[in-house]
Amino acid sequence: MRLHQIKKQHPNKKRTRIGRGGKRGKTSGRGHKGQNARAGTSKRPEMRDIIKKLPKRRGYRFKSIQEKPLVVGLAALEKNFANADNVNPKELLSKSLIQKKKGKLPVVKILANGKISKKIIVSGCQFSQTAKKKIEEAGGKIDACLPAGRKPISP
Numbered sequence: 001m002r003l004h005q006i007k008k009q010h011p012n013k014k015r016t017r018i019g020r021g022g023k024r025g026k027t028s029g030r031g032h033k034g035q036n037a038r039a040g041t042s043k044r045p046e047m048r049d050i051i052k053k054l055p056k057r058r059g060y061r062f063k064s065i066q067e068k069p070l071v072v073g074l075a076a077l078e079k080n081f082a083n084a085d086n087v088n089p090k091e092l093l094s095k096s097l098i099q100k101k102k103g104k105l106p107v108v109k110i111l112a113n114g115k116i117s118k119k120i121i122v123s124g125c126q127f128s129q130t131a132k133k134k135i136e137e138a139g140g141k142i143d144a145c146l147p148a149g150r151k152p153i154s155p
Helices: 048-051 074-080 089-094 129-138
Strands: 070-073 108-111 121-123 141-143
Touching: 070 074, 074 108, 074 129, 108 129, 129 141
Parallel strands: 070 108, 121 141
Antiparallel strands: none
């Protein structure tokens, strides 16, 4: 045996110094290269990114929760009702001037579209001021009508 043939029984192990810290070896769970592998980088908060991605639009962009009333014109009332008839959501439904919404009687608003010459009695409906004026000029009455935004009590 010669001197150059002698080998250590337990040779020194060379330790990898990449990605020091933690117990995850080589890259310490940071993957390879890139922004996330570097030291001292702070990333933007996720919530801010989400907010930044939302489109900027002017005005209020959500539909109102309140249901809009179904519209019936005076011309339709003139055509479908006789003198001294009661006009209410039930009657309008029976004469198929309106339809149910989700199985319930909807809120009805009477507008001043057309002319009216019959004396009708309106109840349980909303109305425009001009419609009220025209109904009263024709000799009709408005009983227990609802102010705008209120719903009738369903029977």
